[in-house]
Amino acid sequence: MANAKTTSHGTSADQAHDHHHYEPGFWSKYIFSTDHKVIGIQYGITALVFLLFGFILMLLMRQQLAKPNQPIPVIGPILEKVLGTDMVNSGVMQADLYNAFGAMHGTIMVFLAIVPLAFGAFGNFVTPLQIGAPDMAFPRLNMASYWFYFLGGVVMLSSFFIPGGAAKSGWTSYSPLASIADMAHWVDGQTLWLIGMVLLISSSLLGAVNFITTIIQLRARGMSWMRLPFFVWAQLVTGFLLLLAFPPLEAAGIMQLVDNLFGTSFFLPTGLVVNGSQLPVSGGGSPLLWQHLFWFLGHPEVYVLILPAMGIVCEIIANNTRKPIWGYRSLVYSVLCVGFLSFIVWAHHMYLTGMGTKISTFFQTTTMMISIPSVIILTALFISLWGGSIRMNTPMLFALAFLPMFGIGGLTGLPLGLNATDIYLHDSYYVIGHFHYVVAPGTIFGLFAGIYYWFPKATGRFMNETLGKIHFWGSLLFMNLVFAPMFIQGMKGMSRRMYDGGATYAGNASVLGLNTFISHAAIGLAVFQIPFIINFFMSIRSGKKISSDNPWEATTLEWSTPTPPPHGNFIKEPVVYRGPYEYSVPGAAKDFSPQDQQA
Amino acid sequence: MEIPYTVKPRPDTGLYNAKVGIWLFLASEVILFGALFSAYILLRVGALDGVWPNIKNAWPHGLLNIPIGTFNTAVLITSSVTVVFAWAALKMNNFARFRICMVITIVCALGFLCIKSFEYNEKFTHYELRLKSGKAYTGHIEVNGKHPGFWDFGSIYNLARLETDKVEKVKFTADPPKAKPGEKHDESTPKHEVMEVATSDIAHLDAFIPRNHTFFAIYFLITALHGFHVLGGALVLAWFTFPGSKMWLTEPERFINRIEVGGLFWHFVDLVWIFLFPILYLL
Amino acid sequence: MNWIKILGLPELASEHGKALDELTGYVHLLMLILFIGWVGYFIMVLLKFNRKSNPKADYVGVKSHLNTYLEVGVAVVEGVLLIGFAIPLWAKAVDYFPTAADNPIEVHIMAQQFAWNAHFAGPDGKWGKQDIQFAAATNPFGLDPNDADAKDDVVCLKEEFLVPVNRHVICKIGSMDVIHCFKLPAMRVTQDAVPGLSIPVHFKPTITNTYEIYCAQLCGNLHSGMKGSFKVVSQSEYDTWYAAKSKAGGGAGFE
């Protein structure tokens, strides 16, 4: 089957008719579909829109940082009309709006853009194909998972338009601030944030159950654990992270919701005084409890952001070096190790909430330990390049750039992980720089690579290479120009979440200029996304047609289905004979030996 | 291709899909309730002294109705055993017995919820009163000749409410002092002290509701969450028992699997209660 | 090495900060070495093994075990930084407190939306009685106006306070509303102000000057403006200020 000429749509439809005695209508085919590929694409489109939206919020914030308290050109007055003068006054963004945008940028990027794209979209579209399964184990659950996500997104977005505006206490929503930031309104942005989160968490839990079951149960014949593509391993571990790390935040979210709506004090200690009078609550709660429950999710969550990207990068590197991944086993063990350890490092976000020596020693030791498997993964990918015959297509460029970018992000995690150095760096722009290097040029590049790589599978057409390369080089340059200066600002001590960009403090004077620089770079970054958007939509209609079902000459199973794969995916039940990355096998006729190719 | 292993177990794992699915789901539920238990421990251990009347430790324990709780535990245990019997009956090809067992289960579930709502109501009408003089009581109130309660909604009083409603005084029937574990019952105190309290003398007044104390907050939160699980489970089991049981005729093995999976969830709900009961009621 | 310059840190004005800066320097040195090593290798590989220079891929690839040594090396260095530096420095910060023999001065810091307040015991060395019932905008520490010990307490309401140079300062950090973060960049001190807790930090300022207090935790819409400041001055200057302040008394805020 592998490398067969494109199976015509006619044939695949005929095949589908064997099982389905009716032709599904528009709604059940594209909107309420239970087909994992359609759901994957729904996830993908929705998440990309949120990604863009999150970026636009940030551009507005960067405008404020570059020119504090000056009217936002053009958009300012519009925002003022839409959001009211509390939020934008004579075109000037108010502090409340800055904070709301900040919280929503973090939330949207993490929970509504990257996770749905990395796990929901790629996981859904690719995983069943790669393991040789006809669909997910629970297709209807899969659909429910998407709609919970969608609903969660709608609730989050609608919070901008209620009185008082969206949640404005950071994506971390620390109590007591989250409970008292908007006391004038009974149902405030924070309330909707929490309801939205509970929906998103439910979505993730359903998704996680489904993915793990699928990977455990629906692997094709011969697809043993050590023959799984690394991407599938990454998805499996990600699934477990979501499954076991999210419930505490769900619990905490419900508790904070009750705090806000019904006056309980889970996270409010006794004797809070706000605006000169005692808060009329019973007290007796613990603000640090929220932080523990939040970060118990929060840290595994960051690996949820990175692992799928690592999986994608691994697939693309193997494919484009035309050689097996070096140290496949060590990759698998490392990713398991990372998954395992990521549950017991969370309090490195809380060093400065008042920690004794013993507990902080525990957490910084585990934090240093978790960096080792990350180093191993990165090293294995680096070493895989050696001896390859590297094809520099757009997916590969993004995958390659992922490595040093993640490297910078990961390395800057070390001084944050050591509590003594974190004393100074905590909550400064250094932290912002650290994690954006991992999630923006890191994860986003991994995801871009995946989009360029699997686009032909989903649509039967390539994306344009020239536009792709423009997109790549522009993004690479401007990502670095945006985030590298943040390390300098952080080192000077500039705090994050500063409405005026830190201008209040004399200590920041020497690095304030960088704010403007970063903001300009962010605009540059935005400009270089335009080729991508054009490319994306144009290629669906008029991209270069693929000439075979396996255009990249890859080995994994998703390439031995018709293009696009019909409902049920495989024409014939696939059987797996070898590992995932058998490229350039000595003595083989071609430089790739697909997993389902006999002998 | 069709999705494999929806009915028959996969040879190498020995499991069918739904079974893996439900156990994964239960794993996340374990962590969910586990997080709430951690919260409970943390809040309780961190409770400050001197906030609750007549109790040295500020955690107002011993306020829940133990006989009712015990009875409810038994109800839930019964429903748990009848679910296994229902499943076993199907395995033994006895559909009639299956249905009887399931009906008992569902009745137990609803019974549990009814009893629980009765308990809730008891708390919503029970008050904590602290006077400016420093005296503190628990008991029942009467405002303008009415006993405010859960059912006539929104009429739970606290000090602020009394003030806005311009209620000048309330009638308060104090509970008889209760023996705490390790204390002797003091026979000399009067059973029910009934008094008229002027609003201006009150330092704090509130029913036994979540906003009054972290204990009630966590008690209501965990039991309500558990209650929703009971309700959800009962609905699913009812579906299997009546409309969904058509599957028994078409795909009996798959139906048995469904009952097994539903049963697993139900046992889990029971299991949570096994820990909840001693923690909330007894300790 | 002058890490302050190399790393672009602000001026250092406390005794313990030197060790922290050095550690920051070493960590960044390690990072730099790794980064340069990897990037060098990376560029070399891309030149050597692209399709043009190497049309046929090698199935096996790298055979040496260099990477294992490298990984073990990274682990060892991390271990050394951890056990040799980070843990002891932390222990010094939170476990070993200046004792009475060190003659420290103690300040209670109270964060509020959006300002910093400071409270000293006054010449009698006794802290005034505090109770929440006295809490008011002008009396954020809730000092009892009838308490004799409170009369001479020094309270700096949302204003600059002074500490003497070269003496240990213990700050007990609290908050009355939300979580703030007491950050003194020049002293290399950071501590969250968590309501319901009073958490101590200590440092020994070495240079006289005025320093800023940052709030480094999002605490509401004026978070970015929540700047405080304190002055490190000579002992005599401090004494004069203290005496004058104390005469005005903790009562200054009671009206």
Next chain:
Amino acid sequence: MSHSTQHAAQHGHDDVASHLPTYWKVFWALIAGTVITVALYSIHFESVAITIAIAMFVASIKAFLVAGYFMHLLSEKKMIYGILAATVFFLIGLMALTIWGSYDQPNHTERKTLYVP
């Protein structure tokens, strides 16, 4: 009755029938456990720690019975054990570390009824 019903029935009949007495026993053991816990509570031990320990011990036994017999965990497949082992491990991590984390604080840290430092 369809063909496969009979098949299913043949398969597990004796097997399941032999389990029924066990289920009854477990049921009574659970009831007994409940009664014991309540009874112990009214005895009032000297130390609260003992009361808690005993109550939790009995609850654990009850949980074991429900999970082991009603949920058939005692004869479950390896995969499920693996999933549950990971879950329990992380749960213990969550509980132990949050509680430890809230108590190991810098020297001289104080919890206060009042907000004052």
